[in-house]
Amino acid sequence: MTPRHLAVWGDPIAHSKSPRLHAAAYGVLGLDWEYTRRQVDEDGFGDALASLDGSWLGLSLTMPLKEQAHRAAAVRDRHAELTGAVNTLLLADVLQGFNTDVGGIVDALGQHGLVDVDRVRVLGAGATAASAVVACVELGARSIEVRARRPERAATLIALGERLGVDMTADAFDADADQVDLTVATLPSGSALDHVTAARLGERGGVLFDVAYSPWPSALATAWTGGQAISGEGMLLWQAVRQIRIFVHGDPTAAVPGEDAVVAAMRAVL
Structure with a gap:
């Protein structure tokens, strides 16, 4: 054989x-x-x-x-x-x-009872962020806000979400934050936001799903105050x-x- x-x-x-x-x-x-x-x-x-x-x-x-x-x-x-x-x-x-990755995000969130979301924030603008946008649409998201160091990099994500019928916006990490149900962080492992920015996002960020899992808790999960922090494992x-x-x-x-x-x-x- x-x-x-x-x-x-x-x-x-x-x-x-x-x-x-x-x-x-x-x-x-x-x-x-x-x-x-x-x-x-x-x-x-x-x-x-x-x-x-x-x-x-x-x-x-x-x-x-x-x-x-x-x-x-x-x-x-x-x-x-x-x-x-x-x-x-x-x-x-x-x-x-x-x-x-799309199905992996949907399944992982489902294991934590997150099977229906409305307002979502995605941190990052790379390939995993695209998977996060599609996954959140499949979970019912009606609006998705993308945060990136360079918001102009989110143009492809904005077009993707709009093609799927979702209200999309893009902004910098340190812009004022509205309340959302779920934050999906797609930043590479080891990336860290400054404490003030992380705290502002956490206060109104709902549940955090951080694709990073090693080490855990991530720097962002440690600073999170808005709700449960879930590892990307x-x-x-x-x-x-x-x-x-x-x-x-x-x-x-x-x-x-x-x-x-x-x-x-x-x-x-x-």
Whole structure:
């Protein structure tokens, strides 16, 4: 039988918990698949992808490769098309791209009872922020305010939200803050807002969902006063569950056999 290989690529990558999560899942599923990590930067992505042989089943992609993976995919799911970002490649006859971050955010918030939101604030303007906008629309958001160091960078997010029928605005981090139900922080791990700005956002920020999870609590979560602060570890878990579904049978929405036991094993290694 041909061995099956999978990996997570990104730069940096040494911190990734994905190999532990996937190994735990495949152990429960009885699949002798190898899932590793590899440091790949933007310049090296094309050559690295071209070097893979037929034993490779798929890839997980993290920063800064999600846009490049989107361009490489011949077929993309709806979430990938909307966001312009692919975090999962299925190496079939036709290269298939998926964005499981959107579903990961929806599932993670649902685990905390957040299944319906109205007013949302998104911190950051990168690829993960696009996933956050789509996820919040799927949770019922009617208005989304994007905050970024350079608000002009949010133009693509504004257009995305408006295309999905949501009232969108963009402003700087330190602008006056109105009350929202949910704040989704998509800033890279280790990023910190100054204390005054973080406190102002926290006072009227509702529940904080911070995609950062290591270290936890994040600097922003420590300063948060407006409501509960939720770690991005849940997003990491649930986007990986959707990736495993793709690698097993090509569908991010269809559960794998014995999925409750699979998820329990994955939680145990987080």
